[in-house]
Amino acid sequence: AVGDTLAGVVVRITDGPHMGKSATTGSDGSYQIVGVSGGMTVTATKPGYKTQTKTVDLVSANATLNFALAIEIVTYTLSGYVREDGVASSSTTGEPISGVVVQVTDGPYIDKSSTTGSDGRYEIVGVVGGMTLSATKTGYVTFFKSVTVTSDTTLDFDVGIETRNISGRITDIVTGSAVGNLTVEIEGVGATTTNADGQYGFDTNATGIL
Numbered sequence: 001a002v003g004d005t006l007a008g009v010v011v012r013i014t015d016g017p018h019m020g021k022s023a024t025t026g027s028d029g030s031y032q033i034v035g036v037s038g039g040m041t042v043t044a045t046k047p048g049y050k051t052q053t054k055t056v057d058l059v060s061a062n063a064t065l066n067f068a069l070a071i072e073i074v075t076y077t078l079s080g081y082v083r084e085d086g087v088a089s090s091s092t093t094g095e096p097i098s099g100v101v102v103q104v105t106d107g108p109y110i111d112k113s114s115t116t117g118s119d120g121r122y123e124i125v126g127v128v129g130g131m132t133l134s135a136t137k138t139g140y141v142t143f144f145k146s147v148t149v150t151s152d153t154t155l156d157f158d159v160g161i162e163t164r165n166i167s168g169r170i171t172d173i174v175t176g177s178a179v180g181n182l183t184v185e186i187e188g189v190g191a192t193t194t195n196a197d198g199q200y201g202f203d204t205n206a207t208g209i210l
Helices: none
Strands: 010-013 022-024 038-045 050-056 074-083 103-105 113-115 121-127 129-136 145-150 155-159 164-169 183-187 190-193 197-203
Touching: 074 145, 103 121, 113 121, 145 155, 183 197, 190 197
Parallel strands: 074 155
Antiparallel strands: 010 022, 010 038, 038 050, 074 121, 103 113, 103 129, 129 145, 164 197, 183 190
């Protein structure tokens, strides 16, 4: 909490005739360096905290110099590759995808992002803790993953091409009954056969007039 005392902080003079003199804070957070005078620069250092530097000028009396140290938050790099999942008929499993925006969607690092290069790799630096990320590119299904970063971390995505469904039912124009085992072909998409109820369907990433 703010104002809690810190033991084990090394307070050291870094310049002038008393350079190198130091003291370490006790359980009450206090320190004392004796036998010094004049102007000097003083640093307060402890692992896990940001070092603080102050100047003081001891002209004719003892002086008090207090420090308030901030916890040093260590961050890491989150990186990985975005590849095709190969589910769509026109995609290849493991093929790298460029131009995918990988973005943090929650927490203190929300909106931090990186875009994949030609090799499908992204890199987000300076993060730590739990977060959710999205992998987004036009023409692909947006994919979400959660991760907890406690060291440099690899997080890969396998995303699929966005597909649509074309389906229908074939019936006899005279009787209205279902026509089974009829070949239905869509140019540029493929061919399929109607079932006993005359139904057919395609999953495709094709767009426009077919």
